[in-house]
Amino acid sequence: MKYGYFPGCSLTSSAKEYDISLRKVIDKLGISFDEINDWSCCGATSAHVTNHKLSTALAMRNIMLAEQQGLDNIIAPCAACYNRLIISQNEIGKHTGIRKETEDLLSVKFKKDVKVFNILELFLKSGLNKIIENRKRELSELKAACYYGCLLVRPAAITKFDDAEEPESMEKIVEATGADTVDWNYKTECCGAAHSIARRDIVVDLSKKIIDDAITHGANVMVVACPMCHTNLDMRQRAMKRKYPDHKEFPVLYLTELIGLSLGMDEKELGIDLHYTNFKYADTLLNNSAKG
Amino acid sequence: MSRKADEIMAADTLKDAKKLQASFISTEPFQESSKEKEKEKDNNKLFHIHERNVSDEISERTFQDVSLCYQCGKCSAGCPVRYYMDIAPNKVVRFIQLGYYEEALKSETPWLCAGCLACSVRCPKEFDLAKFMDAVREIAIEKGVEIKQENILKFHKAFLDQIKNHGRSYEVGLVAEYKMKTLDLFQDVDSAPGMFLKGKLDLLPHNIKNRKEIKSIFKKTSGKK
Amino acid sequence: MKIGVFICHCGENISSTVDCPRVADVCRTYTGVEYSVDYKYMCSDPGQNLIKDAIHKYNLDAIVVGSCSPHMHERTFRNAAVSAGINPFMVEIANLREHCSWVHDNIEAATRKAIELMRMAIEKVKRDKPLTKIKVPITKRVLVIGGGIAGIQAALDTANAGYEVVLVEKEPSIGGHMSQLSETFPTLDCSQCILTPRMVEVHQHPKIKLMTYSEVERVEGFIGNFKVTIKKKARHINEDKCSGCGMCITKCPIKKKAYNSFEEDLAFRPAVYVPFPQAIPNIPVIDETVCTYYKTGKCGMCVKVCDREAIDFGQKDTIHVADVGAIIVATGFKLYNIDKKSADSKYKGYGEYGYGKYRDVIDGLQFERIASASGPTSGEIKRPSDGRVPKKIAFIQCVGSRDDSKGISYCSKICCMYTAKQAMLYRHKVHDGEAYIFYMDIRAGGKMYEEFVRRAIEEDKVKYIRGRVSRIYEEDGKYIVKGEDTLAGMPVEIDADMVVLATAMIPQDGAESLARTIGIPYDKYGFFNEAHPKLRPVESTTAGVFLAGACQSPKDIPESVSMASAAASKAIILFANDTLEREPVVAKVNEDICAGCFYCMKVCPFGAVEVKDVKDINGIVYKEVAYINQGVCQGCGTCTATCLSKSIELAGFNNEEIFAEIAAL
Structure with missing residues (x-):
C-alpha cells in the first residue's frame, strides 16, 4: 500500500531526526511514501485554542490536497498533526454546518474519505514481522x-x-x-x-x-x-x-x-x-x- | 397557549425554536430597566448577561449543552495542569452554567488548559471539556477580555503569524516574534543556540507555494462571529 | 339500536376549550342517538346516576361517553352501564380531554374536533357486540426463580399462606448476595445471622420444593396455567445418600485450581465443595472443570472417604416439569466489573482505575468478604496482595453508576449506604486507620439512613470528599488516588494502601435470556420491567408473572423483602379464586380463511399463537391453522395487523368496527 506523507512542520525543523529516521526505516521495510505537495501547517494547538474555523480549515486544506493528489491513506507521524487532522475530519463528518463552512473557505467539495494513520498504526498495519525478520x-x-x-x-x-x-x-x-x-x-x-x-x-x-x-x-x-x-x-x-x-x-x-x-x-x-x-x-x- | 409559544412550536428546527425562544426571553429583563442599569451596562461593556447568552453561544459552537455537566470534578481531578490554574476546570463550567460569564471568561484556567483531552475521555457524561475550553477562549478573545496568561496568547498569536506568512511554522521567526512581544529575551537562551548548532533550526523559513490561499483562509476566518 | 350520548365537562378541563352543550346538541341529531346530554362531572355519583337513569328511561342499548382518557374512567362508566343492565362492551369512550381540550386552545376548532371524535365513537358503538368475560382455571402453585433474600421471602410468604412453592436457584445453595455480606446498614446486624434462619425455614417447609443448582429452561402456558421445564444440573453427589459430613471436601487434593466465587475470588476452593458452611442444602457439588477424575479418570479420593457411597461421577443433568399458576422472578443482581475483558462487554471497563490490574483495588462485595468473620481473613481487614493491614483506605462511589460513558446512566442506590457502612467497619477494626470516601452526592433516603451516614462522619471520623476520582496509579505499593475536592476547589491526592470501588449493580447474568424464556419485557440494561412504575410495581406486563428484588432495579435488603412479600401477596390474591376472569378483548382466528402462514406466531409478543390441526369428517388432518390461546392473548392486536389473509379479528376492535370509526371521520 502506498501512503501519502504529511510530515508536519516539526519534522522539517526541531524534529528533523524523526523525519530522517522514519524515511530510513520505511525504506528498509519496503514501505513507500508520497509526500503531499505543498502541504501546510495543520494549525496545531494555537489555531484550535483560539479560532475553531481557522483550525478546521487549516487541517482540512491538507486533506484536500491529499484528495486532489489521489491519496487514500496518509501517514501523519506527528501525534499533534494526526490528532488535528482526524478531529477536523470527524467534525466535518458530523456537522454539516462546519463541513459547508470549511468547504466554502477552501472552495472545494470533500468527496473521498481520506484515512489518516498515525505512526503506530503504520507499523502495526505493515506487519511487525518485517521488523522481526530484518532485526x-x-x-x-x-x-x-x-x-x-x-x-x-x-x-x-x-x-x-x-x-x-x-x-x-x-x-x-x-x-x-x-x-x-x-x-x-x-x-x-x-x-x-x-x-x-x-x-x-x-x-x-x-x-x-x-x-x-x-x-x-x-x-x-x-x-x-x-x-x-x-x-x-x-x-x-x-x-x-x-x-x-x-x-x-x-x-x-x-x-x-x-x-x-x-x-x-x-x-x-x-x-x-x-x-x-x-x-x-x-x-x-x-x-x-x-x-x- | 400564547402566540409566542405557538410560534416556537411551529419553528422548523430545534435551533430555530431556541432562537425564537431567546428572542422572546432576552429582551424582557431590559424593557423596564432604569437609567442606572443602562449606565451599569456601559461601564461593564463586555458582560450583559441577559443580552448575550454565553452559555448558549458555547453550546452552539461545541454542539453540546453545558447543562450536561453534573459537577463531579473528575476533569479537574485528572487535569495535569490543575495545580497551576486559578480555578478548577469544573468550576469554569459551573460559572457558565450559572451565568457568571465574567468569572469564567477572565479565568486563567482555559488558557492553561493544555488540550490533552484527559478530561474529555474520562468524563462520565461524555462532555468534551477540551472543546468547551476552546470555545471559552475563542469567546474571550472575541469579547476582548483581558487575558491574564497573556504570554500564552502571545505565543499562539506569534505561532499563527508564522503560518499566515509562510504556510508552515517557522521556529526562528516564532521565537523572535514571541520574544519581541513578551520582551522575555532570556528565556530559552540555552536551547536555541543548541538547535542551530545541531542544524535543527533553519535560518530561512520553509515557504509553501500557495501562500495566497493560506492568507485568504486567515482573512476569511478572522472576522468575529 | 338506541344510543345514549354523555358529554362530560370535567370541571373546566374540557369545557374551557370545548363547547360541550353544542357537542351534545350535534350528537343528538345523529341516527341512532336516542338521548344526548352534557354534565359537569360525569364520573361523579350524580353523573353516573344520570347515565343509569337515561338507560332505563330511554331503553338504551349502548352508550358513548365523551370524557377523559379511557385509562381513567372506562371502568367507571362500564360499571355504571352494567348496573343499568347493559353489556360493558357496549360502552365507548371518546377522549375529549387528553386528545382534544388539553392540547388545543382554539374553542371553535376544538369543538369541531370533539364532534368528530364523538361521531367516530358513535359509529363504532353501533357495530359493537356484547362480549362476555373468559373463565380460566388456576393451578394454585407458585414458581419462584432465584433463591436470594427476595426469592426466600416470596417463597416463605406464599407457602405460609398454604400454597405449594417450587423454588429454583442456579447456585448450589440458596442465600444469594445477602449471605456474602458482613454486617448490614443501618443497624450493623450480622447479615448471615438474620438470613440463615430463613434459609433453614425454606429447607424444612413442607410446602416448598427446593431445587438448587437448577435453571428454568422453558415456560409455556399462561396465567393460572404455566408449564415450566427446569434443568437440574448434575452435582455428581447423590442427594439422598449424602449426609453433608464434608469429608470429601477436606480430602479433595485439588486445593488451588479454582477460585472461590462465594469469597469473590479472594480464596480458592477444592474441586468438590459447598459454597459456604451454612449452605442450604448442605450437599456438595463436584466441579467437573477442575476435578482430576474428569481429566484423567484417576483420583477418586472423595469416593474412598465417603462412607455413604454418595459420590456419583456418572450423574447426569435431569429435566423436571412443574405446573404452576404464577411465577415470581427474583433473579437479583451482580456487580459491574471494571475489567475491560470481562463478560460485561455491554459496558466499558475502567482503564483509569487500572482495569482490575491492581490487586488491592477491590469491589464492594470483596470488601464484604474481607470484613466478614467467616471470610478469607476471618474478618481482619487485610490487603489481598500482601496481607498487610491498610492504614489508609479510599472508597470510591459511583464506579460505573451514573456514568454514561461506561454505558450505565442510573444510580445503583445502595452504594452510598454500604460504603458508609464499610468505612465505619474499617474504622472500627483499624483504629489508627484513615478512611476517605469519594462521592458525588450522598443519597441516604430511608429510615435511619441519613443518621447512619452522619454517624460515619461525626463519630467514626470518615472523611468524605466530594468529587469523582480521575485516575489510580500504583507507586511503591501504594495507590495514588487522584481526585478533586469540588467543595474546597482543591486537587486531592490520597496515597491509599487499599481502594474499594462501589461498582454499579447490574442485572444477573442471563437475565435477558430468562426474560425471553418467560416472555416478560426488560429495559436496555436488562432489568425486568414492571407493568406500571407507580401503581403496578411488582407485576410484569405478562399476567401471572410477578417481580421481586433487584432484578427489577437496584434495591437494598428491606426494599427487596417488601417487594417479595408484595409479589407473594399478588400470587395469593390470584389464588383466592378457583377460576380466573379475563377481559374478552382477545384475538380469534377465522379457521376457514386462515392460510396457515403463521406470521402471527412470529410477531406475537406473548406466545399466544399455537398450531391447530383441522380435521375432516373422517378425522384426517387436512390443514394446519393458527389458534390463539385466549388465556395468553393480551389483545394487543399485532397479529390482526400482520395477518395476510385478514383472518384474525380482535374482539371489540374488529375490522368492521375500526373501519366504521375511520369512515365516520
Whole structure:
C-alpha cells in the first residue's frame, strides 16, 4: 500500500531526526511514501485554542490536497498533526454546518474519505514481522517506557485504534525490535507540550514527573512518537537539571530511531546525535550488548 | 397557549425554536430597566448577561449543552495542569452554567488548559471539556477580555503569524516574534543556540507555494462571529 | 339500536376549550342517538346516576361517553352501564380531554374536533357486540426463580399462606448476595445471622420444593396455567445418600485450581465443595472443570472417604416439569466489573482505575468478604496482595453508576449506604486507620439512613470528599488516588494502601435470556420491567408473572423483602379464586380463511399463537391453522395487523368496527 506523507512542520525543523529516521526505516521495510505537495501547517494547538474555523480549515486544506493528489491513506507521524487532522475530519463528518463552512473557505467539495494513520498504526498495519525478520542488533538490554502522550490515543472514540487509558500498541512494536518494555503509570499523561515556550515552568515539572515515573518502573530509555513530547522530554532536561539538581539525564528516542537501531543502522544515520540528552549512556548500552 | 409559544412550536428546527425562544426571553429583563442599569451596562461593556447568552453561544459552537455537566470534578481531578490554574476546570463550567460569564471568561484556567483531552475521555457524561475550553477562549478573545496568561496568547498569536506568512511554522521567526512581544529575551537562551548548532533550526523559513490561499483562509476566518 | 350520548365537562378541563352543550346538541341529531346530554362531572355519583337513569328511561342499548382518557374512567362508566343492565362492551369512550381540550386552545376548532371524535365513537358503538368475560382455571402453585433474600421471602410468604412453592436457584445453595455480606446498614446486624434462619425455614417447609443448582429452561402456558421445564444440573453427589459430613471436601487434593466465587475470588476452593458452611442444602457439588477424575479418570479420593457411597461421577443433568399458576422472578443482581475483558462487554471497563490490574483495588462485595468473620481473613481487614493491614483506605462511589460513558446512566442506590457502612467497619477494626470516601452526592433516603451516614462522619471520623476520582496509579505499593475536592476547589491526592470501588449493580447474568424464556419485557440494561412504575410495581406486563428484588432495579435488603412479600401477596390474591376472569378483548382466528402462514406466531409478543390441526369428517388432518390461546392473548392486536389473509379479528376492535370509526371521520 502506498501512503501519502504529511510530515508536519516539526519534522522539517526541531524534529528533523524523526523525519530522517522514519524515511530510513520505511525504506528498509519496503514501505513507500508520497509526500503531499505543498502541504501546510495543520494549525496545531494555537489555531484550535483560539479560532475553531481557522483550525478546521487549516487541517482540512491538507486533506484536500491529499484528495486532489489521489491519496487514500496518509501517514501523519506527528501525534499533534494526526490528532488535528482526524478531529477536523470527524467534525466535518458530523456537522454539516462546519463541513459547508470549511468547504466554502477552501472552495472545494470533500468527496473521498481520506484515512489518516498515525505512526503506530503504520507499523502495526505493515506487519511487525518485517521488523522481526530484518532485526540486526540485539536490544534486549533496553527497558523501554513507551510514552504515548495525550494526542495519539485520545479521544479513543475518534482515534479508534487503541485503549485511551492502557494502550498497548507501542509496546507491541517495541517488543518486535527485541527491546524490553516496562509497565508504568504515565504512558498517557500529558507533558504540557502546548506551553513549551510560554510556560516552560509547567512543562519542566510535568516532563520531570513523567521521566521519574519511567525510571521508578525500571526503564532505561523512553520511546516516543510525538515531536512535541520529544522536545519537552529531551531538550527540557537541561532546565529540569537546573530546577531539580539531582536529575539524571535520561535518553529519549523516537520510535523510528529504536526500530532503526534494531535494523542495524547507526546513531548518526538515524539522527540520534541531534538529541540534547547525552546519549552516551544508551550508546554504551548498545555497544555492550552488541559485543555480548 | 400564547402566540409566542405557538410560534416556537411551529419553528422548523430545534435551533430555530431556541432562537425564537431567546428572542422572546432576552429582551424582557431590559424593557423596564432604569437609567442606572443602562449606565451599569456601559461601564461593564463586555458582560450583559441577559443580552448575550454565553452559555448558549458555547453550546452552539461545541454542539453540546453545558447543562450536561453534573459537577463531579473528575476533569479537574485528572487535569495535569490543575495545580497551576486559578480555578478548577469544573468550576469554569459551573460559572457558565450559572451565568457568571465574567468569572469564567477572565479565568486563567482555559488558557492553561493544555488540550490533552484527559478530561474529555474520562468524563462520565461524555462532555468534551477540551472543546468547551476552546470555545471559552475563542469567546474571550472575541469579547476582548483581558487575558491574564497573556504570554500564552502571545505565543499562539506569534505561532499563527508564522503560518499566515509562510504556510508552515517557522521556529526562528516564532521565537523572535514571541520574544519581541513578551520582551522575555532570556528565556530559552540555552536551547536555541543548541538547535542551530545541531542544524535543527533553519535560518530561512520553509515557504509553501500557495501562500495566497493560506492568507485568504486567515482573512476569511478572522472576522468575529 | 338506541344510543345514549354523555358529554362530560370535567370541571373546566374540557369545557374551557370545548363547547360541550353544542357537542351534545350535534350528537343528538345523529341516527341512532336516542338521548344526548352534557354534565359537569360525569364520573361523579350524580353523573353516573344520570347515565343509569337515561338507560332505563330511554331503553338504551349502548352508550358513548365523551370524557377523559379511557385509562381513567372506562371502568367507571362500564360499571355504571352494567348496573343499568347493559353489556360493558357496549360502552365507548371518546377522549375529549387528553386528545382534544388539553392540547388545543382554539374553542371553535376544538369543538369541531370533539364532534368528530364523538361521531367516530358513535359509529363504532353501533357495530359493537356484547362480549362476555373468559373463565380460566388456576393451578394454585407458585414458581419462584432465584433463591436470594427476595426469592426466600416470596417463597416463605406464599407457602405460609398454604400454597405449594417450587423454588429454583442456579447456585448450589440458596442465600444469594445477602449471605456474602458482613454486617448490614443501618443497624450493623450480622447479615448471615438474620438470613440463615430463613434459609433453614425454606429447607424444612413442607410446602416448598427446593431445587438448587437448577435453571428454568422453558415456560409455556399462561396465567393460572404455566408449564415450566427446569434443568437440574448434575452435582455428581447423590442427594439422598449424602449426609453433608464434608469429608470429601477436606480430602479433595485439588486445593488451588479454582477460585472461590462465594469469597469473590479472594480464596480458592477444592474441586468438590459447598459454597459456604451454612449452605442450604448442605450437599456438595463436584466441579467437573477442575476435578482430576474428569481429566484423567484417576483420583477418586472423595469416593474412598465417603462412607455413604454418595459420590456419583456418572450423574447426569435431569429435566423436571412443574405446573404452576404464577411465577415470581427474583433473579437479583451482580456487580459491574471494571475489567475491560470481562463478560460485561455491554459496558466499558475502567482503564483509569487500572482495569482490575491492581490487586488491592477491590469491589464492594470483596470488601464484604474481607470484613466478614467467616471470610478469607476471618474478618481482619487485610490487603489481598500482601496481607498487610491498610492504614489508609479510599472508597470510591459511583464506579460505573451514573456514568454514561461506561454505558450505565442510573444510580445503583445502595452504594452510598454500604460504603458508609464499610468505612465505619474499617474504622472500627483499624483504629489508627484513615478512611476517605469519594462521592458525588450522598443519597441516604430511608429510615435511619441519613443518621447512619452522619454517624460515619461525626463519630467514626470518615472523611468524605466530594468529587469523582480521575485516575489510580500504583507507586511503591501504594495507590495514588487522584481526585478533586469540588467543595474546597482543591486537587486531592490520597496515597491509599487499599481502594474499594462501589461498582454499579447490574442485572444477573442471563437475565435477558430468562426474560425471553418467560416472555416478560426488560429495559436496555436488562432489568425486568414492571407493568406500571407507580401503581403496578411488582407485576410484569405478562399476567401471572410477578417481580421481586433487584432484578427489577437496584434495591437494598428491606426494599427487596417488601417487594417479595408484595409479589407473594399478588400470587395469593390470584389464588383466592378457583377460576380466573379475563377481559374478552382477545384475538380469534377465522379457521376457514386462515392460510396457515403463521406470521402471527412470529410477531406475537406473548406466545399466544399455537398450531391447530383441522380435521375432516373422517378425522384426517387436512390443514394446519393458527389458534390463539385466549388465556395468553393480551389483545394487543399485532397479529390482526400482520395477518395476510385478514383472518384474525380482535374482539371489540374488529375490522368492521375500526373501519366504521375511520369512515365516520
